[in-house]
Amino acid sequence: MRESIDVTDVREQDPTADAAAVLEVDNLQVRFPTDDGVVHAVRGVSYSLRPGEVLGIVGESGSGKSVTSLAVMGLLPRTARITGSVRFRGRELVGLNDKEMSGVRGRGISMVFQDPMTSLNPVYKIGVQLAEALQTHDKGMSDKVARQRSIDLLDLVGIPNARARVDQYPHEFSGGMRQRVVIAIAMANQPDVIIADEPTTALDVTVQAQVLETLRTAQAETHASMVLITHDLGVVAGMADRVLVMYAGKPVETGDVDDIYYRPRMPYTVGLLGSLPRVDRGDRQRLTPIQGSPPSLLNLPPGCPFTPRCPMAQDICETEEPPLEPVDGIGHYSACHFSSKLMAKDEVEPEEIFEAGASTDETDYEVET
Amino acid sequence: MTTVPTTPQDVQAGAEREFTVAARSQWQMVARRFFAHKLAMVSLVVFILVVAAAFIIPLFMKHGYQYQGEDLSVGPSSKHLFGTDSIGHDVFAEVLRGIQTSVKVSLLAMIVGEVIGIIIGAVAGFYRGWADSVLMRAVDVVLTVPVLVLVLVLSRLTGGNWWSMALIIGGVTAAPTSRLVRSVFLSLREREYVEAARALGATDNRIMWRHLLPNSLGPIIVDATLAVAGAILTESALSFIGFGIQPPDVSLGTLINDGVNASQTRPWLFYFPGLAIIIVVLTVNFIGDGLRDALDPTQQRVRA
Amino acid sequence: MLPFIVRRLLISIVVLLVSTFGVFVLQANSGNPLATLTTRQPPPPPSTINALRDQLHLNVPIPLRYFYWLGGVLHGDLGKNINGIPVKSQIFARLGTTIELVLVAMIVALILAVLTGVISAVKQYSVLDYSTTFVGFVLISIPTFWMAGLLKDVAIRINQSAGSTIFSFSGQSTPDYNGGFFGNLSDRASHLILPTITLALISYASWSRYQRASMLDVLNSDYMRLARAKGVPWRKVLVRHGLRTALIPLTTVVAIGFGAIIGGAVVTETVFDWHGMGEYLIEAARTIDTNEMLAWLLFSATAVVVFNLIADILYAVLDPRIRLG
Numbered sequence: 001m002r003e004s005i006d007v008t009d010v011r012e013q014d015p016t017a018d019a020a021a022v023l024e025v026d027n028l029q030v031r032f033p034t035d036d037g038v039v040h041a042v043r044g045v046s047y048s049l050r051p052g053e054v055l056g057i058v059g060e061s062g063s064g065k066s067v068t069s070l071a072v073m074g075l076l077p078r079t080a081r082i083t084g085s086v087r088f089r090g091r092e093l094v095g096l097n098d099k100e101m102s103g104v105r106g107r108g109i110s111m112v113f114q115d116p117m118t119s120l121n122p123v124y125k126i127g128v129q130l131a132e133a134l135q136t137h138d139k140g141m142s143d144k145v146a147r148q149r150s151i152d153l154l155d156l157v158g159i160p161n162a163r164a165r166v167d168q169y170p171h172e173f174s175g176g177m178r179q180r181v182v183i184a185i186a187m188a189n190q191p192d193v194i195i196a197d198e199p200t201t202a203l204d205v206t207v208q209a210q211v212l213e214t215l216r217t218a219q220a221e222t223h224a225s226m227v228l229i230t231h232d233l234g235v236v237a238g239m240a241d242r243v244l245v246m247y248a249g250k251p252v253e254t255g256d257v258d259d260i261y262y263r264p265r266m267p268y269t270v271g272l273l274g275s276l277p278r279v280d281r282g283d284r285q286r287l288t289p290i291q292g293s294p295p296s297l298l299n300l301p302p303g304c305p306f307t308p309r310c311p312m313a314q315d316i317c318e319t320e321e322p323p324l325e326p327v328d329g330i331g332h333y334s335a336c337h338f339s340s341k342l343m344a345k346d347e348v349e350p351e352e353i354f355e356a357g358a359s360t361d362e363t364d365y366e367v368e369t
Numbered sequence: 370m371t372t373v374p375t376t377p378q379d380v381q382a383g384a385e386r387e388f389t390v391a392a393r394s395q396w397q398m399v400a401r402r403f404f405a406h407k408l409a410m411v412s413l414v415v416f417i418l419v420v421a422a423a424f425i426i427p428l429f430m431k432h433g434y435q436y437q438g439e440d441l442s443v444g445p446s447s448k449h450l451f452g453t454d455s456i457g458h459d460v461f462a463e464v465l466r467g468i469q470t471s472v473k474v475s476l477l478a479m480i481v482g483e484v485i486g487i488i489i490g491a492v493a494g495f496y497r498g499w500a501d502s503v504l505m506r507a508v509d510v511v512l513t514v515p516v517l518v519l520v521l522v523l524s525r526l527t528g529g530n531w532w533s534m535a536l537i538i539g540g541v542t543a544a545p546t547s548r549l550v551r552s553v554f555l556s557l558r559e560r561e562y563v564e565a566a567r568a569l570g571a572t573d574n575r576i577m578w579r580h581l582l583p584n585s586l587g588p589i590i591v592d593a594t595l596a597v598a599g600a601i602l603t604e605s606a607l608s609f610i611g612f613g614i615q616p617p618d619v620s621l622g623t624l625i626n627d628g629v630n631a632s633q634t635r636p637w638l639f640y641f642p643g644l645a646i647i648i649v650v651l652t653v654n655f656i657g658d659g660l661r662d663a664l665d666p667t668q669q670r671v672r673a
Numbered sequence: 674m675l676p677f678i679v680r681r682l683l684i685s686i687v688v689l690l691v692s693t694f695g696v697f698v699l700q701a702n703s704g705n706p707l708a709t710l711t712t713r714q715p716p717p718p719p720s721t722i723n724a725l726r727d728q729l730h731l732n733v734p735i736p737l738r739y740f741y742w743l744g745g746v747l748h749g750d751l752g753k754n755i756n757g758i759p760v761k762s763q764i765f766a767r768l769g770t771t772i773e774l775v776l777v778a779m780i781v782a783l784i785l786a787v788l789t790g791v792i793s794a795v796k797q798y799s800v801l802d803y804s805t806t807f808v809g810f811v812l813i814s815i816p817t818f819w820m821a822g823l824l825k826d827v828a829i830r831i832n833q834s835a836g837s838t839i840f841s842f843s844g845q846s847t848p849d850y851n852g853g854f855f856g857n858l859s860d861r862a863s864h865l866i867l868p869t870i871t872l873a874l875i876s877y878a879s880w881s882r883y884q885r886a887s888m889l890d891v892l893n894s895d896y897m898r899l900a901r902a903k904g905v906p907w908r909k910v911l912v913r914h915g916l917r918t919a920l921i922p923l924t925t926v927v928a929i930g931f932g933a934i935i936g937g938a939v940v941t942e943t944v945f946d947w948h949g950m951g952e953y954l955i956e957a958a959r960t961i962d963t964n965e966m967l968a969w970l971l972f973s974a975t976a977v978v979v980f981n982l983i984a985d986i987l988y989a990v991l992d993p994r995i996r997l998g
Contacts, residue, residue: 073902075898075901075902098906098907099906102901102904102905102906102907103904104904105901105902105903105904106902106903106904106905107904110902110903111899111902113895113898113899113902115895118894118895118896119895119896119898119899120896120899121896121900121914121918122896122918122992122993122994123917123918123921123991123992123993132900132903132905132913133903133904136903136904136905137904169993169994171993171994182899185899185903189904506684506687506688509688510688510691510692510695511692512932513688513689513692513932513974513977513978514692514696514932514970514973514974514977515932515933515935515936515939515973515977516932516933516936517936517939517940518935518936518939518954518970518973521954521955521958522696522699522700522958522966523699525699525700525958525961526699526702598814602816605816605818606816606817606818606936606940609816609818609940610818610939610940610943610955611955611959612958622816622818625816625818625819625822626818628822629818629822629825629944632822632823632825632826633826633829633830636826639822639826643815643816643819643822643823646814646815646816646819647811647814647815647819650814650815650816651810651811651814654810654813654814655810658810
């Protein structure tokens with residue numbers, strides 16, 4: 001009896017499934033009951049992932065970007081309440097039991113986590129942990145073959161002297177190398193989707209580039225689609241085809257990577273770009289940090305959650321939460337009552353919207369109407 | 370025009386919309402968490418009541434625990450709440466006296482043990498080097514002998530009064546406490562605020578007593594409650610085998626010793642003193658658990 | 674690892690020397706071992722008392738006395754007790770008795786602790802979790818000697834209502850009993866069960882809490898999550914990644930608890946009339962019999978030291994991050 005589900009079978013079973021989209025998330029919501037009340041961590045995320053596409057999900061801490069991906073993988077704690085739909089190759093994943101989900105994890109969709117220092121079990125050798133990924137989905141694979149495959153995978157991700165290192169323990173590897181091992185594990189079974197949750201956040205800048213390169217390799221080898229979650233816009237710029245910007249549990253802008261970077265239509269996106277130091281600009285610029293901090297998802301007030309920090313906010317922003325609506329550009333959506341104001345310019349300079357270095361100033365700022 | 374909230378004050382005001390909780394001092398938060406731990410709260414109340422009863426009720430009783438009345442080996446009745454023993458002692462009065470002994474011994478033992486343990490552990494953990502090695506080797510030696518055995522041997526050196534027992538028990542339990550304090554100090558001394566204090570010119574003493582000790586209070590307090598519970602059990606065990614409190618004074622251990630072979634025919638001699646120990650120690654343990662939760666909020670409790 | 678073991682053994686020997694010397698000094702100062710002899714009626718002749726005094730080296734300063742004893746030990750002679758009986762002949766039988774009790778109790782406690790600790794952690798905040806935690810608290814609040822008495826009382830009542838001796842509570846086995854292999858075995862078992870439960874229950878309660886905490890730590894770890902993300906089913910993840918890693922701290926906990934078990938055995942043997950090391954110790958303390966006391970300490974301290982050494986080695990074997998240099 002085959003325990004792992006063959007994903008291609010599913011596709012043949014459901015002819016109405018959208019053959020173009022590998023992963024379809026539709027109005028995903030996640031709620032956590034806590035001692036202080038219900039935290040609405042994810043408030044309606046939707047996206048569609050095509051084969052070979054890289055989607056970058058960007059947001060601050062607490063925006064719900066990690067929770068969304070954990071929900072897709074079914075790795076949230078039992079207390080989490082998940083509603084909405086997640087379809088992988090046409091098959092609904094929300095509501096599957098652990099056994100069924102285990103067939104998908106690591107084979108159809110695999111994941112790379114943030115902290116490489118704690119992602120690997122310290123008491124097992126690297127080779128054993130790699131072989132586990134392989135043999136879980138191929139019960140018939142012999143230990144010898146699994147070991148060889150593990151060595152090949154280590155080679156692929158750029159671990160030197162793989163044949164010797166496959167018998168070492170995680171604590172004998174550096175952070176960057178451990179992350180590469182985790183990526184190797186993620187690509188071991190030729191998945192269709194790789195979700196990388198802040199894969200470079202815990203690493204030094206120089207190592208970050210290596211790990212991103214490894215991710216590119218993984219994508220090239222497996223032809224998988226990728227969901228790249230990060231708060232670092234620089235990381236996204238180099239790798240993503242499309243970008244989804246999240247704030248307070250909801251997407252606030254989504255579109256092509258060029259559209260997002262050069263034609264942002266939501267003040268939060270503008271602010272994010274403005275707080276990014278740009279080496280490609282010749283002139284000296286001041287950074288335009290967004291004041292304040294993200295709202296608590298415990299008692300979210302009505303209206304647009306970005307209102308307290310938004311320089312363009314008006315009364316309507318406090319009462320009505322703007323829906324995600326199409327703006328200029330194919331597949332470009334923005335959730336702002338006043339995206340039209342931003343559309344008036346072809347390219348938006350953050351300093352025009354956010355006062356540069358305004359953290360100590362007390363002057364009011366007016367926006368042209 | 371616009372009513373745009375862009376000044377820092379406006380942003381702050383907007384953010385406060387969502388937060389209706391007021392700022393609290395650190396100890397207020399600890400207290401708040403402790404009171405939320407229902408079992409600990411109930412235990413605290415019960416413990417205080419029992420201890421108060423043990424010290425206050427005998428003042429109003431006609432006859433003390435040493436009085437030998439006429440009713441011999443009588444079961445619980447309205448005259449003798451817990452019955453009497455074969456010589457006519459009122460068991461209720463004896464149990465109350467026993468609780469007094471337990472409380473006195475354990476509190477003194479805890480204080481002695483914690484003070485000695487903190488000093489040894491702090492010096493070892495802070496200075497390291499040969500002071501650490503010497504002290505910890507000594508502690509190791511003490512730890513190879515089981516607590517009961519060590520106390521047993523030492524008890525022969527002193528009389529059978531409660532405070533000498535407390536000193537012995539406290540001295541012996543200083544060993545595991547010093548281990549704990551040492552490891553806490555070891556981890557704390559690497560923190561940045563120690564470096565910062567040094568950069569400001571603080572002396573070793575100042576750093577130890579003004580910075581490190583207050584920050585180690587959490588585990589120390591929890592250890593202290595465990596020490597109280599342990600001391601009660603150790604003292605009663607010692608008294609049970611005859612090396613602790615000596616007659617005519619009474620301890621819950623001696624009472625149980627008297628009653629253990631009579632549990633079939635006169636169960637009140639065995640069960641009442643036992644229940645007394647259990648209730649006292651159990652409440653102390655729950656209080657300790659509540660304190661642990663209150664002082665270390667890193668555990669997130671999610672409603673099931 | 675070998676240099677580590679050698680170093681530890683050397684340190685252990687020093688520890689043994691210091692602790693035996695310390696206890697020796699305490700014992701020597703705690704009273705006059707001849708007192709029981711001199712107050713006997715009718716008093717023995719002075720020659721007997723003097724002979725005993727010489728034999729016990731009471732005329733000689735304390736440190737020298739200790740070296741006499743130490744010299745004897747290195748020749749395999751543990752000296753004679755106050756009544757002139759060689760300690761060696763008495764102590765080994767008692768050692769066997771206590772080992773039987775302690776070993777069985779530890780194994781039972783360990784198995785129970787792992788089971789309840791793991792299940793409590795996996796089903797955190799469930800009714801099962803809360804009730805086992807509560808029961809655990811109650812158990813560690815019960816004095817060992819009272820628990821022993823309680824079990825004895827309950828056992829007698831069960832025996833009475835059942836009309837037969839299911840539980841025996843006096844001694845290790847029925848004297849002069851010979852019912853063949855299985856008969857003897859069940860006889861020993863019926864004698865073993867109550868003291869074992871007494872000792873096991875209290876250790877179990879505290880070990881179970883540690884196991885629960887350790888398991889909870891592991892359950893929230895990133896590597897558990899990664900293992901699940903690989904597609905390993907929950908049960909397998911629990912055992913292969915969870916249990917394996919969560920058991921490691923238990924070695925330290927058990928090693929520390931070993932001393933407490935010995936202390937508990939002292940009391941338990943008293944209540945159940947087991948003629949083991951515990952009873953021996955109490956008698957030695959009562960009569961201020963130094964040779965008996967020191968022999969007891971020698972064995973007990975050695976056991977503790979060896980136990981700790983095994984625990985440390987086991988820890989290093991289980992956790993590759995700890996490599997003993």
